[in-house]
Every structure is written in C-alpha cells, then in structure tokens.
Amino acid sequence: MxxxxxxxxxxxxxxxxxxxxxxxxxxxxxxxxxxxxxxxRPGSLMDISRLPExxxxxxxxxxxxxxxxxxxxxxxxxxxxxxxxxxxxxxxxxxxxxxxxxxxxxxxxxxxxxxxxxxxxxxxxxxxxxxxxxxxxxxxxxxxxxxxxxxxxxxxxxxxxxxxIVRGPGSFSKVGPRNAMVIAVASLCLVVDEDRREVRAALGSVGPTILRARAAEQEIARALESAGVWDDPAAAVPREAVERFQSAVAAAARPIDDVRGSAAYRRHACGVLARRALSWALQDRRTAAGAPPAR
Ligand SMILES: Cc1cc2nc3c(=O)[nH]c(=O)nc-3n(C[C@H](O)[C@H](O)[C@H](O)COP(=O)(O)OP(=O)(O)OC[C@H]3O[C@@H](n4cnc5c(N)ncnc54)[C@H](O)[C@@H]3O)c2cc1C
Missing domain, CATH: 3.30.465.10 (Uridine Diphospho-n-acetylenolpyruvylglucosamine Reductase; domain 3)
Structure with missing residues (x-):
C-alpha cells in the first residue's frame, strides 16, 4: 500500500x-x-493530518x-x-x-x-x-x-x-452503557437561538442518519412564547408543554433494534434526553438573567 x-x-x-x-x-x-x-483495503492512503489549512x-x-x-x-x-x-x-x-x-x-x-x-x-x-x-x-x-x-x-x-454563531444556551448529551468510551445508543443536541426565538433539537444514533425533531422544536418555541419565557426567563414553563416536547422529540426518532439497544429503549431515551436538555437550557437562561432557580 x-x-x-x-x-x-x-x-x-x-x-x-x-x-x-x-x-x-x-x-x-x-x-x-x-x-x-x-x-x-485501499491501494493508497493520503495522510491529510499534517495539512495546516x-x-x-x-x-x-x-x-x-x-x-x-x-x-x-x-x-x-x-x-x-x-x-x-x-x-x-x-x-x-x-x-x-x-x-x-x-x-x-x-x-x-x-x-x-x-x-x-x-x-x-x-x-x-x-x-x-x-x-x-x-x-x-x-x-x-x-x-x-x-x-x-x-x-x-x-x-x-x-x-x-x-x-x-447562535446566542443562547445548549448542550449535547448521550446515553450508553457507561460514561466513557461508548458509542451512543441515543444522543441529542439542543440549541436555543435567543435572537430567532427558536429551540433546535437534533438526534443521533436513532435513525439512518442525524434527525431534527422539527415538529417538537416548533411546538416548544410556541409554548415558550405563550408562557412569556422568551421575554422573561424567570416565567414558569407549563409542565404539559415540557411533556409534549418530550413526547414529540421521542416521536421524531426512527430507531431500530440492534446489539446496542432496542428501538423502544432508544425512543424513550430521546424523550428523557430532550426533557433534561430543555430544563438545563431554561435554567441557564434563568441564571444568566439573575433569576432564582425554578421550583
Ligand atoms: C476506541 C474508539 C472510540 C471511539 N469513540 C467515539 C465516540 O465516542 N464518538 C464518536 O463520534 N466517534 C468515536 N470513535 C470514532 C472516531 O474516533 C471518530 O469518528 C473520529 O471523528 C474519526 O476521525 P479521524 O480523523 O480519526 O478519521 P479517519 O479515521 O482518519 O477517517 C475516517 C473517514 O473519513 C475520511 N476522512 C477523514 N477526513 C476527511 C476529510 N477532511 N475529507 C474527506 N474525507 C475525510 C477518511 O477517508 C475515512 O473514510 C471512536 C473510535 C475508536 C477507535
């Protein structure tokens, strides 16, 4: 070679x-x-790790x-x-x-x-x-x-x-059998775009490629609008809105059963990751605004 x-x-x-x-x-x-x-078994490899560009x-x-x-x-x-x-x-x-x-x-x-x-x-x-x-x-x-x-x-x-470059909180989290050296069974990235008043959620390991939970994104952005959360980070987010977001993100997954996890487990994991990521982001917004944590 x-x-x-x-x-x-x-x-x-x-x-x-x-x-x-x-x-x-x-x-x-x-x-x-x-x-x-x-x-x-390629005939030739080209090492691109040293290319400064x-x-x-x-x-x-x-x-x-x-x-x-x-x-x-x-x-x-x-x-x-x-x-x-x-x-x-x-x-x-x-x-x-x-x-x-x-x-x-x-x-x-x-x-x-x-x-x-x-x-x-x-x-x-x-x-x-x-x-x-x-x-x-x-x-x-x-x-x-x-x-x-x-x-x-x-x-x-x-x-x-x-x-x-987006202004606003966000996170990446993944589920696997241990904390390190693990291929994701399900993963989620949530990004809040303060300027456009959007919440974006992308899912990994639960479909043939990366998926965006677009219906869930639109629904939670509307719920945050009607609860006044975009203007006031300390405003309460109705529990039902968070539950709907969790279910809608889970519904966006297109998982399969494989050696790393069942489709049902993966779908459930997406919902849990979504709920947690949303709560972290809302808490980060409250903290940034100097508001007390939500009860
Ligand atoms: C022990 C172990 C643990 C791992 N854990 C994780 C993990 O937790 N999460 C995760 O996401 N991945 C993980 N990986 C997979 C791997 O580390 C990642 O996918 C990594 O990003 C690959 O990058 P690389 O530079 O090493 O790619 P390479 O192995 O050098 O290349 C991968 C492929 O991409 C092509 N390629 C590379 N660069 C370019 C380029 N600039 N343009 C066009 N083609 C290109 C190559 O031709 C090849 O087909 C793990 C791998 C190992 C061995």
Whole structure:
C-alpha cells in the first residue's frame, strides 16, 4: 500500500484530482479500525493530518468556520464558548482518540452515531467541500444522506463546517452503557437561538442518519412564547408543554433494534434526553438573567 504525504492542501487536491480512489486518512481512528479488520483495503492512503489549512478555526461575518482537521482535543481547548460542541467532543472515545480524531473524520465516516454530527445539525451547519475544481457548500442534511453515506465526491475533501454563531444556551448529551468510551445508543443536541426565538433539537444514533425533531422544536418555541419565557426567563414553563416536547422529540426518532439497544429503549431515551436538555437550557437562561432557580 502506498502512503502519500502531501505538504499543502493544493498538493492533496491535485492528488485527489488525478487519483480519486486515494483514501484520505486524518486521525485514523475510524479508518485504521476498518483496515485492521480487513473491511477496507485501499491501494493508497493520503495522510491529510499534517495539512495546516485543515487544522484551523475562525470567526467570520458572525459565523464560525471549523476546519475538518481540528482534533477533538483542540476544539475542547480552543472553543469553550461553543458549549454543545465542547460537550460532544468531551464524550468522544478516550484522551488518545480525542487527540487524533477529527470532525472531518466524523463527517467522512458519516455514522449516525458520530457525536459531532447532531451538534452540526442543531447549529444548522453547512459542510464545506473542496476539490481542485473549487469549493462546494452543502447544508448538513444534504451532506449526510444515509448510514455511513455522504454526498462527498471522490475527488473532494471535507474542508470544514460553517454555521451562524447562535446566542443562547445548549448542550449535547448521550446515553450508553457507561460514561466513557461508548458509542451512543441515543444522543441529542439542543440549541436555543435567543435572537430567532427558536429551540433546535437534533438526534443521533436513532435513525439512518442525524434527525431534527422539527415538529417538537416548533411546538416548544410556541409554548415558550405563550408562557412569556422568551421575554422573561424567570416565567414558569407549563409542565404539559415540557411533556409534549418530550413526547414529540421521542416521536421524531426512527430507531431500530440492534446489539446496542432496542428501538423502544432508544425512543424513550430521546424523550428523557430532550426533557433534561430543555430544563438545563431554561435554567441557564434563568441564571444568566439573575433569576432564582425554578421550583
Ligand atoms: C476506541 C474508539 C472510540 C471511539 N469513540 C467515539 C465516540 O465516542 N464518538 C464518536 O463520534 N466517534 C468515536 N470513535 C470514532 C472516531 O474516533 C471518530 O469518528 C473520529 O471523528 C474519526 O476521525 P479521524 O480523523 O480519526 O478519521 P479517519 O479515521 O482518519 O477517517 C475516517 C473517514 O473519513 C475520511 N476522512 C477523514 N477526513 C476527511 C476529510 N477532511 N475529507 C474527506 N474525507 C475525510 C477518511 O477517508 C475515512 O473514510 C471512536 C473510535 C475508536 C477507535
């Protein structure tokens, strides 16, 4: 097997243009598992972990650009202001995996259990793709098209993800048989967008790809409006509204039975994660406004 070591993104894109079957390797934390189990046997690998152009993040025009080559450890260290993203990165694997694994690799694998992916969905991120012919930008839902299937073309690399920076609380949480080193049985990212008065909820590991619970999102935003919570974070949220949100998020899941959990358990877990995430977000809003905790 050949291993190619481009020094710049331009070199890497030239290689991809000439040899689209060359497989990029970033952290190798997914790819090496496939190689070790003989599930993939590519003729050539191209190490993209040293490309400086991929290992960057920047704020631009009220948006965040997150380079595909950023490791989870870098994100945790550099991007503390992005709570749900950092929550998700902290739950990935072990320190060794977080030191090597990248968001680009999570997108490249496109597993419905990829922990960074519900966060990108809740932020409504675009995926930025690049080839020798130029860049192509796809909304996350057009990039992720099925279980371990994406719209990445053979001559392209993932350059990064980009989203509008949202003001408001949020979180990522996941359910699994233990606290660390676990593939999610169900996961949820909740983001509150104060300026647009939206609540967004994205689900992982409970469908063929990442899902947004759009009906639940609209219902809870309306309930918060009629309870006056958008204007007054201390206002009480009716218990029935929270219960309806919990049920509607659970209803948005499209889980299957597999070795990690039954469909019924996964659906239930989504509802529980949704209720908890909503209560954390509402509490964070109260705290930020200097209001006492809800009883
Ligand atoms: C022990 C262990 C625990 C793990 N725990 C978790 C976990 O808790 N949560 C989780 O989400 N994942 C977990 N993973 C999976 C893995 O760590 C993540 O999916 C990680 O994000 C993969 O990134 P990478 O850079 O290592 O990808 P790689 O293995 O290098 O690549 C993965 C795929 O993406 C492609 N690719 C990589 N970068 C690009 C790019 N820029 N453009 C185009 N294609 C690209 C590669 O060709 C390959 O097909 C775990 C893996 C292991 C081995």
């Amino acid at each position: 050949d291993v190619l070591l481009p020094r710049t993104l331009a070199e890497a894109l030239d290689v991809k243009a000439a040899h689209p079957d060359v497989v990029p390797i970033a952290g190798g934390t997914d790819l090496m598992v496939d190689l070790n189990f003989d599930r993939r 991929l290992a960057v993040w920047r704020r631009e025009d009220g948006h965040l650009f997150l380079g595909a080559g950023l490791t989870y450890t870098r994100i945790i260290g550099d991007l503390a202001a992005f709570g749900p993203l950092v929550d998700a990165c902290r739950t990935v694997g072990s320190p060794q995996i977080r030191n090597r694994g990248t968001v680009g690799g999570n997108l490249g694998t496109a597993s419905p259990a990829g922990d960074a992916l519900p966060v990108l969905a809740a932020y409504d991120a675009d995926v930025v793709l690049i080839s020798a012919a130029g860049t192509r930008i796809l909304p996350w839902g057009e990039f992720l098209i099925g279980p371990k299937r994406s719209a990445l073309r053979p001559d392209e690399l993932v350059l990064g993800a980009r989203w509008r």
